[in-house]
Amino acid sequence: MTNTLALAARLRAMPDESIVHVLHERAIRRAGISDFFDLADALLDREAVQRALSGLDRTRLAVLVVLGRASTPMDAREVAAALAGSPATPGITPIAAQEALDAVSGLILAHPDSGAFSAYEAVTAQLAAWPSIHLPSPDVLLAEPAPAALAAVPDTERRFTDRLAAERAFDAVTAVSELIAELFREGARELQKGGLALPASKRIAGALAVDVSIVPTVFSVASRAGLVALEDALWLPTDAASAWQHTPTADRWRALAASWQDALPDDLRGILSSRSRAAWGDSLREYVAWLYPAGRAFAEERVDAYTRDAEWLGITAQQAPSSAGSALVESGPDAAAAVVRELFPAEVDKVYLQHDLTIVAPGPLDPAIDGRLRGMADVESRALASTFRMSAATIDRAITGGETAESIHAFLAEISLTGVPQPLDYLVRDAAERYGRVRVRAIDGDGRMRSAVVSADLTLLTTIEVDQSLSALGLVRAAEDRLESRFARDVVFWAISDARYPVAAEDADGSVEALRRQRVAHPRVAERADQEAELVARLREADATADESxxxxxxxxxxxxxxxxxxxxxxxxxxxxxxxxxxxxxxxxxxxxxxxxxxxxxxxxxxxxxxxxxxxxxxx
CATH class of the missing domain: 2.30.30.100 (SH3 type barrels.)
Incomplete structure (x- = not known):
């Protein structure tokens, strides 16, 4: 066994970056550390040691038990031989023992000595004291075998599992797509204490057609995949979101599943891989509780978070891995996407245009068609067969985004299985003719940018002036055909557009300018001083000064x-x-x-x- 004296000498000889890494991994008290002896004391403090032990799995704990009982340092072969007969670590190999030794040594729980290792006295003492804090004794750590894994899911059940998982996977992709579309329309404000405000959650739930309780899961999956992010406390889509929306459904699911897998901690990744064809549920929780005897609550919380998202993504169904889920943890996202692609319904590129101005898609739409159609119609229902509705307001929106009556008509004719109904044709042409009857332009007043609303239709201009929904703009009559506002052009334009008036924006030359409302997040990584690196630098400086004197x-x-x-x-x-x-x-x-x-x-x-x-x- 080894104590503070040896650790202080070890720390003094370690490279600075290695010490910083240790301090990032270990939670210790920072007060009163003025030299490497103080740092060694802090690392071997009882509470600090217990926090470190709480994060170790049973194999690493067993290695520390064996090292603590040895009278001399032990190498990997000796440790493997000592543990091979223990029920908790049957047949452990020298390679696995070496990995565990390197891990506990890297956490400053064991001391290296020419290829061999010994446990620090404080670590051995803390393990011996575990029964007093209702944790397994060292003998129990070695003697308690792992719970038996459940048998693999039968093929008959797997077929049912795959069907259910495929439905969930498709619904997950749809929900994330709708989340991105809704955030492009209007961002969602994050509360200072975390989470969305209830009104924003209800709005998002309504747009996604899911229960409010599902909204945090959708945000979790989309954020992990880099599709949405916070910027100035506002949830918005990222630059990657548009490209993701225009890829096939199976590829979109692949991106979500890959981000779930990439986020798995290494230990949890190994656990799930070993149970890739057996139910995860209670047996997985039981195994995790055995594997992390001192950190059971935290370990189960991690498992619950990742298995919850796995269930929602269709990686599992009713806690049993689907074929796609098994392929994901065994062979990776590409193999999983290939399985999902066979289970997903085929995408369609044709729709039914109806006389009541609705558009019915008989199946999941091709992403490119879906994206363009959303620019000129509102989504009324979203499922395997979706329904859209066109109106004068949606046509105005499309023209604002750069479409013309001709391009809209040509697109609808191309994708329609029923031609373009006469009422829809009239709607497009009438809306295009009305578009731009109201113009918004920027003006410079008293050195500040303001805006003017102009129209030759004086009745329409008066209606806008007295519209209570636009009162916040502070519109005042500056001339018979002109209203002015203290707000910028784009703010005024979108407010009038949302009120469903045929408004167009003008550029500096007076020409109509197509505007896009989409705002994306460009989250900035908060720069934080590395306190651990600063601490090591202070210790090194103090040590160098002492050496010189x-x-x-x-x-x-x-x-x-x-x-x-x-x-x-x-x-x-x-x-x-x-x-x-x-x-x-x-x-x-x-x-x-x-x-x-x-x-x-x-x-x-x-x-x-x-x-x-x-x-x-x-x-x-």
Whole structure:
């Protein structure tokens, strides 16, 4: 076993980036750390050790138990041999033992020594104290076998599972698509305490045709896939969202499933891979509870979060992996997408145009057609067969986005199975003729950009002036055919457009300009000072200053620790004739530039000048 003295020397010799990595992984107290001895004390503090142990799986805990019981450092082969017969780690290989040793050493729970390892005394003591805090004893950690995995899902059940999973996968892609479309129309405000406000959640749920309780899951999946993001506390689509929307349904699902898999922690990825064809549910929770005896609640919470999203994405159905889910965890997203593609309904590129101005898609629309159709029609219902409705307002929206009466008519004729009904033809031409009867242009007033609303239709202009839904614009009559507002052109334009008036925007030359409302998120990564790196830099600077003045400070701190722990140390002393002699001492005091201690080999008291001490190391 090894203690603070050895750890302080190890930390002092470690590269700065390695120490920073340790501090990122370990939660320790920061107060009062002024040198590497203080840092070693903080890392071996009982609470800090317990927090680190709580995140370890049973194999790594078992390795620490074996190291703590050994009288000398052990290498991977010795550890594997000691654990091979334990029910908790049957047949563990030297390779697996080496991986566990490297992991616990990297977390500063075990001390490396020329390819072998020993546990720090504080770690061994904390494991021994586990029964007092209602955790398994070291003996139980080794003796308790893993719960048996359930049998693989039968083929008869898998066929049912695949059908249900495919439905959920298709619905998931549809929901994320609708979320992106809704956020393009209007962003969703994030509360300061986290989560959406209830009105925003209800609006999103209505647009997605899902229960309000599902909205956080949709945001979680879309955010993980990089399709939506927060910008200034507002949820908006990202640049990647438009490209994603225009890819085939199976490829869109692939992106969602791949992001779910990429986000899996390494340990959870291995657990799910080993249960790729067996039910996940309660048996998975039972296994995780066994695997992380000190971190059960946190581990189960992680499992619940990822399995919840897996169920919604169709990776599982009723807690059993689908064929696509098994392919995902075994072979990756491409293999999973190939399975899903065979289960998804075929996409269609033709629709039925009806006399009541509705458009019915007999199946999932080709993404390119769906995207363009949304620009000139509102979605009324969304499922395998979707319904859209066209109106004067949607035609105005399409023309604002750059369409013309001719391009709209040509597109509808191309995709229609029933031709273009006369009422729809009249609607398109009438809306195109009315478009632009009201114009909004930017004006410069008193050095501030304002806007003007102009129209030759004075009755229509008066209607806009008295419209209570537009009162926030503060429109005032500046001339018979002109209203003015203190707000910018685009703000005024979209407000009037939302009120369903035939409005157009003008550029600086007075020409009609197509506007697009879509706003995307460009989230900025918050720059945060790396406190761990700053701490290591301070320690290194203090250590360098001490080395330049005298090495006695480092030596004195080592001896103080040895005295407090009553630890035997080997003291290297330079003799007058040039020889260096090792003394096995139990230090009893330091003062006046001298070291006093009991020489265990000669059984006498010695007093040595600190100036002659060349080094100090723990006794084996």
């Amino acid at each position: 005298t090495g006695e400070q480092w030596l004195t701190r080592q001896l103080d620790l040895a005295i407090r722990a009553r630890q035997l140390v080997v003291v290297e002393v330079a003799m007058p004739d040039g020889r260096v002699v090792d003394y096995l001492l139990e230090p009893t005091g330091v003062g006046g530039g001298r070291l006093r201690g009991r020489d265990r080999a000669a059984d006498i008291e010695r007093t040595l000048p600190l100036s002659s001490v060349r080094g100090l190391r723990p006794a084996d």
